[in-house]
Amino acid sequence: MGWFKRLKEGITTSTKEKKETPEGLWYKCPSCKKIHTVQDHTANKYVCSDCGYHEKIGSKEYFEVIFDDNQFTELNENLVSGDPLDFSDTKKYTDRLTDTIRKTNLKDALRSAYGKVNGQDLVICCMDFGFIGGSMGSVVGEKISRSIDYCIKTKTPLLIISKSGGARMMEAAFSLMQMAKTSAKLSQLAQHKIPYISLLTDPTTGGVTASYAMLGDLNIAEPGSLIGFAGPRVVKETIGKDLPKGFQTAEFVLEHGFLDKIISRGELKEKLSALLKMFKD
Secondary structure: OOOOOOOOOOOOOOOOHHOOOOOOEEEEEEOOOEEEEEEHHOOOOOOOOOOOOOEEEEEEHHHHHOOOOEEEEEEEOOOOOOOOOOOOOOOEEHHHHHHHHHHOOOOOOEEEEEEEEEEEEEEEEEEEOOOOOEEEEEHHHHHHHHHHHHHHOOOOOOOEEEOHHHHHHHHHHHHHHHHHHHHHHHHHHHOOOOEEEEEEEEEOOOHHHHHHHHOOOEEEEEOOEEOOOHHHHHHHHHOOOOOOOOOEHHHHHHOOOOOOEOOOHHHHEEEEEEEHHHOOO
């Protein structure tokens, strides 16, 4: 007789009583492949506790990390892009905007808000990569400009968190004009001696890197972030040479003098608080 025998009086759990593992319970790090609970990963500010990999997050999560008790007031929240060029590629730009707004619950690729960081006032402009690749269009430039006006009016420091693939092609020259527009507004902020901190996250590329992302009184970045103008593949094909190890990572950019410091997300709030106090003194 075989060692296994199915008995009628054995375990007979009905299908209805079987419990499936809930979706969204586990997080697998794309870098080290270790698995953590989503709860632990969120509590660790979306940073892998094993290898330190910084998961890409958006404005909602950054506001939670930085603002005291996640309390803030959003600025110019209802600005929406127009379609001045009547642009169409695989679909009409207006349709793409409508679909993206519906999927992301965002009005555009940047949100701006003011609140407190350890009791100190701060305005944050944070980009969302999920909105058409975090591309810089006219609304992004306008929101930054209006936020700077607010900072000047209230004498409040500014933090811009960049995460972008560059200028938005659907707006062509209207998008490229935002580079000059935001740079000019930042010069006004400097004239009023109001601090501006630029935080570059993964990825920060194209026209965003070539304008406001690199114009901070302090330029800081998260570990491992891709930072550059053109992508590594384009650069390699252009110069016809192999690129150095770690090319365009935050660590490489810091080593070559284009960043002031790399700050882990777990230390971000405390470091920002210390920097704001330093600027006051």
